[in-house]
Amino acid sequence: MFRRLAESSIPTRWGEFKVIAYGIKDSDPTPHIVLVKEPIPEDKPVLTRIHSECVTGDIFGSQRCDCGPQLDKSLEMIGKSGGVLLYLRQEGRGIGLINKLKAYQLQDQGIDTAAANIHLGFKVDERTYEDALLILRDLGIHEIDLLTNNPDKIKAFEQSGIILHQRIGLEIEPVRSNRYYLETKKNIMGHLLDLK
Numbered sequence: 001m002f003r004r005l006a007e008s009s010i011p012t013r014w015g016e017f018k019v020i021a022y023g024i025k026d027s028d029p030t031p032h033i034v035l036v037k038e039p040i041p042e043d044k045p046v047l048t049r050i051h052s053e054c055v056t057g058d059i060f061g062s063q064r065c066d067c068g069p070q071l072d073k074s075l076e077m078i079g080k081s082g083g084v085l086l087y088l089r090q091e092g093r094g095i096g097l098i099n100k101l102k103a104y105q106l107q108d109q110g111i112d113t114a115a116a117n118i119h120l121g122f123k124v125d126e127r128t129y130e131d132a133l134l135i136l137r138d139l140g141i142h143e144i145d146l147l148t149n150n151p152d153k154i155k156a157f158e159q160s161g162i163i164l165h166q167r168i169g170l171e172i173e174p175v176r177s178n179r180y181y182l183e184t185k186k187n188i189m190g191h192l193l194d195l196k
Contacts, residue, residue: 002134005031014079022135033087034135037078045165047083048144049074050132050153052090055097064104065181066172073170074147084139086132093117094126112184124189129156136162149191167192 005028007020015037023031040046051074057067074085092100095117103116114124133156136144143163146153147170157164171193174182185191 002131004138010035012075012079014075017079022131022138030089032089032131032135034139035075035078035085035087036139037082037084039082040084040139040141041082045143045145045163046141047078047081047147047168048136048141049078049083049085049147049170050088050129051085052088052093052127055091056100063175063177064107065178066174069172070170073172077147084136084141086135088127088129088132090127093124094128095120095122107181112188113181114184114188125152127152129153132156133160133162149185149193151190151192171195 002022002024005021005023005026007018010017010019018036018038020034020036021028021031022034051067051071054062054065054067054071056062057065058071061068077083078085091097092103095103099120099122102120103113106116106119107113111119117124117126129152141162143165144157145166145168146157146164147168148154149170154164154167169192174195179195182193182195186193186195
C-alpha cells in the first residue's frame with residue numbers, strides 16, 4: 001500500500017525542511033520525496049509545488065529544460081513562506097531516464113520534445129498525479145496555491161477534494177538552448193507561458 005515510509009529533517013540553503021519519503025515498500029530505491037517547510041498554515045492555502053524528477057536539469061544543471069531553475073525558485077519561495085514541494089519520481093515526463101536520453105538524440109536531429117516522445121512510442125506526457133493527491137491528503141492539506149505552468153497539474157485537482165485556490169506562474173527566462181523546448185511546451189502542450 002502506498003504510504004509514508006520514513007521522515008527526517010534537512011538543513012538547506014532555503015532553510016530547514018522536513019523530508020518525507022513515500023512509496024509502497026521500505027526497500028523502494030526511488031520513493032517520492034516531499035519537502036515540508038513549516039509552519040504549514042491551517043487557515044489558508046498552502047504554497048505547493050509538484051515537481052517531476054529531472055536528473056539532467058535538477059542535479060547536473062542542464063539548460064535543455066527549465067526544470068532545475070524551477071526547482072530552485074520553488075524551494076526559495078516555499079522556504080520564505082512555508083509550504084510543500086512534492087518531488088515525484090517520473091523522470092522524462094514519465095518515460096524514464098534512458099528513454100529521455102533517446103528523446104534528446106531525436107531532439108538533436110530537429111524533432112521537438114513532444115514529437116520525440118511520440119516517435120519513441122509514448123504519449124507526449126506520461127505523467128500522472130494521483131500519488132500527489134494521496135500525499136497532500138496524508139499531510140492534511142485541503143487547499144493549495146499551486147506553483148505551475150502546466151494545465152495538466154491544474155486539471156488533476158478537479159473533483160479531487162483538494163481546493164486549488166490559485167495558480168502561481170513559475171516562468172523561467174529562456175536561454176538559447178531551451179527556447180525551442182519552452183516554445184513546444186507552450187504551443188503544443190498548452191503550458192501557460194509568456195516567453196517574452
